[in-house]
Amino acid sequence: MDGVSYFSPRESLRFDGLPVQAVFGFDAHADRKVFPGSRVGTQPPNMFGVTVEATEAAGALIIQHSAAHSERSLVVQRNGHEYVDVFCYSK
Numbered sequence: 001m002d003g004v005s006y007f008s009p010r011e012s013l014r015f016d017g018l019p020v021q022a023v024f025g026f027d028a029h030a031d032r033k034v035f036p037g038s039r040v041g042t043q044p045p046n047m048f049g050v051t052v053e054a055t056e057a058a059g060a061l062i063i064q065h066s067a068a069h070s071e072r073s074l075v076v077q078r079n080g081h082e083y084v085d086v087f088c089y090s091k
Contacts, residue, residue, distance in 0.1 A: 049087025059084030
């Protein structure tokens with residue numbers, strides 16, 4: 001499977017006060033150390049992030065004045081709820 005894989009957090013996590021729905025990441029140069037034992041795909045660059053319930057506009061506010069990125073999540077919208085991925089690329 002190519003691409004980034006999403007995982008449910010094992011514990012209750014919060015990011016900027018919002019409950020984290022999923023965590024994700026990809027490290028092309030490590031032997032799956034970001035998520036050991038996972039089948040993370042092959043889409044560079046190296047990245048890590050979280051998925052939170054928020055609109056795209058709220059995601060833009062969350063990352064304002066930071067090096068992070070935000071975009072509509074690949075998590076399917078459920079019952080009218082929207083999700084955004086907030087993530088960083090590593091160098």
